[in-house]
Amino acid sequence: xxxxxxxxxxxxxxxxxxxxxxxxxxxxxxxxxxxxxxxxxxxxxxxxxxxxxxxxxxxxxxxxxxxxxxxxxxxxxxxxxxxxxxxxxxxxxxxxxxxxxxxxxxxxxxxxxxxxxxxxxxxxxxxxxxxxxxxxxxxxxxxxxxxxxxxxxxxxxxxxxxxxxxxxxxxxxxxxxxxxxxxxxxxxxxxxxxxxxxxxxxxxxxxxxxxxxxxxxxxxxxxxxxxxxxxxxxxxxxxxxxxxxxxxxxxxxxxxxxxxxxxxxxxxxxxxxxxxxxxxxxxxxxxxxxxxxxxxxxxxxxxxxxxxxxxxxxxxxxxxxxxxxxxxxxxxxxxxxxxxxxxxxxxxxxxxxxxxxxxxxxxxxxxxxxxxxxxxxxxxxxxxxxxxxxxxxxxxxxxxxxxxxxxxxxxxxxxxxxxxxxxxxxxxxxxxxxxxxxxxxxxxxxxxxxxxxxxxxxxxxxxxxxxxxxxxxxxxxxxxxxxxxxxxxxxxxxxxxxxxxxxxxxxxxxxxxxxxxxxxxxxxxxxxxxxxxxxxxxxxxxxxxxxxxxxxxxxxxxxxxxxxxxxxxxxxxxxxxxxxxxxxxxxxxxxxxxxxx
Amino acid sequence: xxxxxxxxxxxxxxxxxxxxxxxxxxxxxxxxxxxxxxxxxxxxxxxxxxxxxxxxxxxxxxxxxxxxxxxxxxxxxxxxxxxxxxxxxxxxxxxxxxxxxxxxxxxxxxxxxxxxxxxxxxxxxxxxxxxxxxxxxxxxxxxxxxxxxxxxxxxxxxxxxxxxxxxxxxxxxxxxxxxxxxxxxxxxxxxxxxxxxxxxxxxxxxxxxxxxxxxxxxxxxxxxxxxxxxxxxxxxxxxxxxxxxxxxxxxxxxxxxxxxxxxxxxxxxxxxxxxxxxxxxxxxxxxxxxxxxxxxxxxxxxxxxxxxxxxxxxxxxxxxxxxxxxxxxxxxxxxxxxxxxxxxxxxxxxxxxxxxxxxxxxxx
Numbered sequence: 001x002x003x004x005x006x007x008x009x010x011x012x013x014x015x016x017x018x019x020x021x022x023x024x025x026x027x028x029x030x031x032x033x034x035x036x037x038x039x040x041x042x043x044x045x046x047x048x049x050x051x052x053x054x055x056x057x058x059x060x061x062x063x064x065x066x067x068x069x070x071x072x073x074x075x076x077x078x079x080x081x082x083x084x085x086x087x088x089x090x091x092x093x094x095x096x097x098x099x100x101x102x103x104x105x106x107x108x109x110x111x112x113x114x115x116x117x118x119x120x121x122x123x124x125x126x127x128x129x130x131x132x133x134x135x136x137x138x139x140x141x142x143x144x145x146x147x148x149x150x151x152x153x154x155x156x157x158x159x160x161x162x163x164x165x166x167x168x169x170x171x172x173x174x175x176x177x178x179x180x181x182x183x184x185x186x187x188x189x190x191x192x193x194x195x196x197x198x199x200x201x202x203x204x205x206x207x208x209x210x211x212x213x214x215x216x217x218x219x220x221x222x223x224x225x226x227x228x229x230x231x232x233x234x235x236x237x238x239x240x241x242x243x244x245x246x247x248x249x250x251x252x253x254x255x256x257x258x259x260x261x262x263x264x265x266x267x268x269x270x271x272x273x274x275x276x277x278x279x280x281x282x283x284x285x286x287x288x289x290x291x292x293x294x295x296x297x298x299x300x301x302x303x304x305x306x307x308x309x310x311x312x313x314x315x316x317x318x319x320x321x322x323x324x325x326x327x328x329x330x331x332x333x334x335x336x337x338x339x340x341x342x343x344x345x346x347x348x349x350x351x352x353x354x355x356x357x358x359x360x361x362x363x364x365x366x367x368x369x370x371x372x373x374x375x376x377x378x379x380x381x382x383x384x385x386x387x388x389x390x391x392x393x394x395x396x397x398x399x400x401x402x403x404x405x406x407x408x409x410x411x412x413x414x415x416x417x418x419x420x421x422x423x424x425x426x427x428x429x430x431x432x433x434x435x436x437x438x439x440x441x442x443x444x445x446x447x448x449x450x451x452x453x454x455x456x457x458x459x460x461x462x463x464x465x466x467x468x469x470x471x472x473x474x475x476x477x478x479x480x481x482x483x484x485x486x487x488x489x490x491x492x493x494x495x496x497x498x499x500x501x502x503x504x505x506x507x508x509x510x511x512x513x514x515x516x517x518x519x520x521x522x523x524x525x526x527x528x529x530x531x532x533x534x535x536x537x538x539x540x541x542x543x544x545x546x547x548x549x550x551x552x553x554x555x556x557x558x559x560x561x562x563x564x565x566x567x568x569x570x571x572x573x574x575x576x577x578x579x580x581x582x583x584x585x586x587x588x589x590x591x592x593x594x595x596x597x
Numbered sequence: 598x599x600x601x602x603x604x605x606x607x608x609x610x611x612x613x614x615x616x617x618x619x620x621x622x623x624x625x626x627x628x629x630x631x632x633x634x635x636x637x638x639x640x641x642x643x644x645x646x647x648x649x650x651x652x653x654x655x656x657x658x659x660x661x662x663x664x665x666x667x668x669x670x671x672x673x674x675x676x677x678x679x680x681x682x683x684x685x686x687x688x689x690x691x692x693x694x695x696x697x698x699x700x701x702x703x704x705x706x707x708x709x710x711x712x713x714x715x716x717x718x719x720x721x722x723x724x725x726x727x728x729x730x731x732x733x734x735x736x737x738x739x740x741x742x743x744x745x746x747x748x749x750x751x752x753x754x755x756x757x758x759x760x761x762x763x764x765x766x767x768x769x770x771x772x773x774x775x776x777x778x779x780x781x782x783x784x785x786x787x788x789x790x791x792x793x794x795x796x797x798x799x800x801x802x803x804x805x806x807x808x809x810x811x812x813x814x815x816x817x818x819x820x821x822x823x824x825x826x827x828x829x830x831x832x833x834x835x836x837x838x839x840x841x842x843x844x845x846x847x848x849x850x851x852x853x854x855x856x857x858x859x860x861x862x863x864x865x866x867x868x869x870x871x872x873x874x875x876x877x878x879x880x881x882x883x884x885x886x887x888x889x890x891x892x893x894x895x896x897x898x899x900x901x902x903x904x905x906x907x908x909x910x911x912x913x914x915x916x917x918x919x920x921x922x923x924x925x926x927x928x929x930x931x932x933x934x935x936x937x938x939x940x941x942x943x944x945x946x947x948x949x950x951x952x953x954x955x956x957x958x959x960x961x
Contacts, residue, residue, distance in 0.1 A: 001890050004771070004906055008882060011913040012875065018920045022830040023868045030830025034864075037827065038843040206847040 039215070040205040043177030046196030047142055049223030051156055051186060054258075057232040059152050060187065065143035066118040068126065068136060069111035072103065075135025082114065085136065088129050089122040091115055094278055111137060116275055144180060144187075144274050148232070150267035151239055154295040155230060155397070155459065157185020158270035176200065183273070186228065186459060189396050193466060196223035228459045229258035237581035238263045241574040247561040248296035248438040250457075251578050254446035254547060254556045257455030257474065259395070261557070261578055262439075264296040298395070301403040301435035302560055305517030305567070306346075306363045306499075307545045308384075308430030310487045311444055312371060313356055315383030317483040321374040324486045327353040334369040336421050343369050343425055346516065360490035361498035363514060365429050372428025377419055380427060381407040386477035387444040388454060389436055394470050395457040403440060406433035431518060442558035445545040448487060449511075449553035452479035492550045500544070500568040503576050508583045509550040510576065514567035515543030539563040544571035548579045555582045610659040610955040612888070615947055618881040619655075622932040623648050625862070625874060630935055633845045633853040633861045640854070640935065647937040651944035658948030662956045666949060667721050667896050673710070674718035674741075680707035681748040688752075696752050708749045708757045709942050713949070715745060716764045716903040723772035724896035735778040738769040755801060756926035763910055768903040771889075804924050821857065824849050825919045828860040836867030854935040856927055860919045875912075878931070881947070882909040888954045897953040904946045911943075 022030060051060035068085075075081045082099075085091060095115055102112045114136075118126070126138065144159045146152065159180040166181050175181070176198040182188040199220035204212045238249040242265045251261035268285055277285070285293055294300065316322045332350035333342040345351065345365040351358075359367035372380055385391070390405025404410070406427060408419035426432030436444075439457060447454050454477050458470035491511035494500045499514040518540055542564030547556040557575040564570030626648075627641050634640045658666075680698055684707050689697040696706050719741055726734050742765035749758040770779065794802070828844035831837070844850045845861035853861045863871050885905030892898040908931060915930040917923035929939045 001886065001902075004886055004902060007906065008879075008886075008909050011909060012879065014922065015875065015913060015916050015920070016872075018917075018922050019829070019863075019868060019871055022826060022920060023833055023863065023871070026830055027833040030827050031833065033827045034831035034844055037824075037849050038847050204843075204847070206849075212847070 038204055040203055041176075042201040042203055044199040044201060044218075044220045045142075045177035045179070046198055046220035047222045048144065048159070048180070048196065049194040050225045051194070052225060052227045053230050053232045053235075054227065055231065056227070058147060059228070059230075059232070060156050061145045061147055062142040063145040064140050065116065066123055067113050067139045067141055068115040068118060069113045069139055070099075071111045071135045071137065073135075075133075078103075081133065081136065085114070085133065088125050089115065089118070111139070113139075117143070141179065144271075146270045149269045149271060150292075151235055151263075152230070153185075153267040153270045154264040154297065155185055155228075155262045156270065157187040157189075158183055158273040159187050160273050161276055174198070180274070184399075185397060186226065188398055190226050190460065190466075194223045194226060197221040224465060226460060229253075229260065229461065230262065230459065231260050231582070234261045234578055234581050235263055237261075237577045238574065239265065241577035242561070245561050245564060246290055246296070247559065247564065247571070247574075248300055249557070249559050249574060249578060250297045250438045250442035251555055251557045251582070252442050252446045252455065252457055254449040254455065254553050255474075257443070257446070257457050257470065258461070259457050259459050260555060260582065262297050262459070264294070264298070264300070266290050266292040268292045295399065296560070296562075297438045298397055299399060299401040300437055300560070301401055302438070302541055302543070303432075303434060303517035304430040304436045304441060305515035305541070305543050306365075306430055307441060307513050307515035307543045307558075307567070308427075308434065308436075309360055309363065309368055310448055310491055310513050310545075311384055311387050311389075312368055312375075312380065312428055313360060313487050313490070314448070314479060314483055315380060316371045316375055317356070317486065318383060318479060319375060319379050321379075322356065322371060324356045327355050328359070328367050328370050329353050330364065330366055332366075334366045334425070336373065336425065339422075341422060343422075356486065357490040357493060360487065360513065361493040363494075363499050368428045369425045372424050373421070375424075375428075377406075377408060377424040377427065380424065381405055381410075386454065387447055388440055389434075389444065391440075393439055393443050393457050395439060396459055396468055396470050400439070401437055403437050404433055404435040430515060438558045438560050441543070441545055442556055445547055445558055446553075446556035447477065448484065448491070449547035449556045450474070451481065452476055452484050488550065491547075495546075500546075500572050502568055503572050506576055506580065508548045508579055510546050510548040510579060511550040511553075512544060512546035512572065512575065514572065515545070516540045516565070516567050517543060539565055542567045542570035544568070544575050546572075546575045546579065548583060555579055607656050607660050610951055611656070612884065612951045612954050614884040615881055615951060618877050618884070619652075619932065619944075619947065621877045625877075626858075626933040626935075628839065629858055629862045629865075629933065630854055632840045632842065632865060633850075633858065635846055636840075644935055647940055651937070651941045654941060655944040655948035655951070658945050659951035659955060661948075661952055663894065663897050663900075663949075663953050664956075666717060666900075666952065667724070670714070670717040670721035673714040677707060677711040677714040678745060678748070681711065681745060683707075685748065685751060696754050696757075706757075706938060708745075708752075708754060708761065709938050711745045711749070711761050712757075712764065712907075712942050713946060715742065715761050716768045716900060716907070717949075719765055719768040719772070720896050720899035720903065723768065723774075724894075724899060726772075729773045730775055734772075735769070735774050738765070738772075738774060739778075739782075741765065742769075753798060753801070755797075756928060759926070760907075760911070760914075760928065764903060764907045767906045767910075768899055771899055771902045771906075804926070821851050821925055822918075822921055824851065825857050825860040826921045828857075828864040829920050832864040832867045834868045836863070836865050836870055839865055841865060856915070856925075856929060856934065857919055858934045859916055859930050862933070863919075874933075875916075878909065878912045882906075882912075885947075885950050888950055892953050894953075897956075901950050901953045904950055908943065908946065 047062055050058055053059055070081060072078060082091065091114060099112060099114045146156065160183040162175055162179060162181045167175060178198060182191040182194065197220065199218045201214050202216035203214050206212060234251060238261045242249060245265065247265050249261050249263045252259055272281065330351040330353050333344050335342055350366055351362050351364045354362065354364050354367055384405055390402060392400050392402050411417050411419050423432050427434045443455060443457055453474040455474040456470040456472060458468055460466055460468050462468045462471040488511060491513055494512050495503050495510045500512045503510050542561040544559045544567045547553040557578050559571040559574045561570045627644060630644055631641050684698045689699060698705060698707055719738060723729055728734060742762050746758045746762045824844060828850050842861055842864040844864050845853045850857055850860055882905050885901055889898050889901035889905060892901055911928055911931050914923055914926065914928045918925050929936060931943045932940060
């Protein structure tokens with residue numbers, strides 16, 4: 001009997017010991033866990049700010065998308081549920097794969113997405129059978145939509161699903177409940193402004209995560225709309241004129257650097273990236289020989305060809321190596337004194353002796369070979385730098401390329417080679433190592449158009465909420481007014497009586513310079529004809545820079561058509577289409593809403 | 598008077614201390630169930646009805662003289678074995694185990710009958726043995742325990758099998774079987790444990806592994822233990838108050854009205870409430886041991902001692918599993934958990950205690 005009492009005392013003592021331990025010693029731990037169980041912070045996602053063109057046209061929109069999600073612990077047998085679901089609406093292998101992946105990462109009481117973007121017909125089909133699917137719920141979420149598809153793909157960019165890697169960079173707090181993050185273009189550049197701040201609801205939940213009552217409510221701060229400087233009508237005009245050819249178009253307001261057109265062709269549909277691209281679709285895009293994913297206006301480095309000549313002329317005038325009226329000897333070829341190598345003019349037989357204005361009008365290569373030799377590479381390179389060649393423009397887009405402004409130091413650093421004079425000659429006509437992006441060319445053109453001030457291209461104006469360093473007052477680059485008006489007159493002559501006379505009858509007084517840049521140095525006969533090469537793949541790139549109206553420039557344009565042939569005939573009409581649309585298209589250019597006077 | 602024979606005398610057999618303990622447990626049970634069911638009166642009425650029926654059974658047994666119980670013991674034991682065998686052959690399967698036997702519209706678990714029939718039969722056997730110390734008495738006891746143990750373990754219901762074995766061993770121990778037999782049994786069990794492991798079902802292994810480390814599957818098999826310990830621990834010293842337990846009222850605590858009812862009670866009433874509850878159980882058990890001690894009849898002494906110890910063993914196992922010191926074996930908290938079958942068994946057991954107490958002069 002004593003033993004029985006001892007046994008009971010022992011059992012009671014063990015229980016009391018454990019109860020003291022968890023109810024007294026570890027009480028605060030368990031109390032915390034209990035609170036964490038019962039109180040949940042439900043995030044409220046903000047609506048992402050829209051992106052609008054300068055006239056308020058929506059370029060990036062939010063649309064309601066319907067998603068079907070399964071909560072495993074209320075749905076019961078998952079394979080049975082999915083099997084029956086498939087008899088109501090299609091569920092692809094990709095959907096299933098994503099579902100299985102997400103299922104492994106979530107709690108059994110959390111809904112896991114099985115189908116995204118239900119069509120109206122699928123929505124109706126599910127609604128009819130809804131009662132047969134406990135644990136399957138329809139969720140309405142906001143999804144990014146780009147109404148113009150590829151048209152703005154390289155400017156606006158796209159959003160994609162938030163991945164764990166994205167959250168290492170930013171604070172996860174700012175993304176509570178948010179599915180998407182800007183991956184590219186303006187969507188990435190202005191992510192912080194477009195995103196907004198998530199709010200939250202402090203709710204008491206039961207074990208299934210169902211909210212029972214709200215304890216505290218902090219509303220979300222919606223993302224801000226972003227009005228950009230692009231003009232939908234101009235962008236459409238550029239795309240229409242470019243057609244299916246590969247190339248790029250940039251148009252700037254020469255007074256302030258606002259980007260009016262930024263188009264790269266071919267492009268891709270950004271809508272395909274929003275909910276993730278399938279592996280096959282991504283491979284197809286990546287391996288497309290036309291490289292639609294490449295942003296040609298921002299990252300495409302092309303030899304500027306003859307479009308460099310107005311800038312070389314300005315450098316020469318600034319350095320006093322030539323006067324506007326001095327005529328230099330012409331001819332079919334040029335030889336560096338003491339060398340036997342011949343440098344051909346583009347025109348078989350060449351031009352006669354011409355002065356600066358005539359040489360620009362006719363794109364006289366021999367004239368500019370001589371000017372380049374007089375300058376020497378050091379002065380030529382230093383003189384082109386203020387126009388922005390070889391440097392990032394500072395546009396508010398991620399991923400810009402600087403291209404190349406060569407100099408002897410650069411060549412030594414880059415290729416460990418000494419500079420020789422033949423390379424100076426080539427830079428004088430925009431070939432050789434010299435490379436520029438269409439954006440850089442448009443910026444340099446704007447500097448000629450506005451009388452010698454370098455603007456910084458930008459897509460967003462500074463306002464109360466956005467400080468855009470690119471939106472700064474353009475600074476002069478030290479050109480003499482006389483030199484600038486000399487080159488301006490020459491560029492006008494290019495259209496009236498020179499290499500771009502095909503645009504002479506345009507009602508807007510266009511000033512321009514054509515360019516044709518060699519894709520590969522081909523061997524040529526004495527008449528300058530290429531001896532080898534495939535006629536299409538090796539065809540030259542066509543370039544064109546222009547501004548208008550000639551007396552009061554309001555738009556500066558740079559166009560490149562890859563393998564387009566001659567600049568004046570292939571690229572010129574595209575520039576004209578943009579200029580006409582801007583200066584005449586919609587009666588008069590509409591002001592940007594909310595513009596500060 | 599004739600009416601007093603039917604209306605008053607049965608109540609005189611009730612032991613005051615035990616009755617007070619039972620009524621306190623009833624009150625606690627109804628209060629806890631009312632809260633953990635979020636104020637569902639239907640559940641409270643259902644439980645009250647079961648208390649009523651079980652109490653009538655208790656009255657009936659308390660008014661049955663122990664010698665009659667002793668006379669029935671072999672038949673009850675034999676009936677239990679037959680029904681257990683029948684269950685294995687023709688029982689209902691529920692969640693993969695055959696534990697229920699249907700007779701017409703009723704269904705019940707024969708293992709519940711064995712919980713009382715086994716100690717009764719062993720008490721019957723040892724009460725008439727003159728040489729309890731010899732080996733034959735020990736081997737017979739092990740056989741009497743072993744057959745129903747194996748039948749129930751085969752269902753499979755290892756928890757119940759262990760409980761009836763424990764009750765039987767208590768009887769043998771109280772009867773005075775020599776200690777070396779128990780030590781031998783423990784050694785054999787320890788040696789054969791790794792072999793037996795291979796015969797366990799997946800969920801049984803799971804329960805044991807989960808007991809050793811609840812965090813290995815916090816949303817699966819470890820969920821019960823973790824949520825139960827959170828409930829008990831977050832109750833603290835004074836508890837969260839009646840109806841204020843978030844673990845129990847927001848459904849985080851599984852089985853909050855049955856096996857884990859203690860966790861909900863501890864959450865709402867804290868250590869103070871738990872100490873009171875344990876005190877009530879000790880009142881019942883110690884009173885039971887006093888009854889055994891005072892009984893001059895070997896059968897009465899053995900059965901009263903066994904039932905008292907077993908009663909507290911259930912309390913220990915249930916509270917132990919909800920507070921994380923024992924694996925989850927599915928034992929209800931005596932007279933508190935929602936459910937009728939176990940309650941009936943406990944009340945009949947307490948009725949036997951009262952019967953032993955009310956009929957002291959056996960053989961005199």
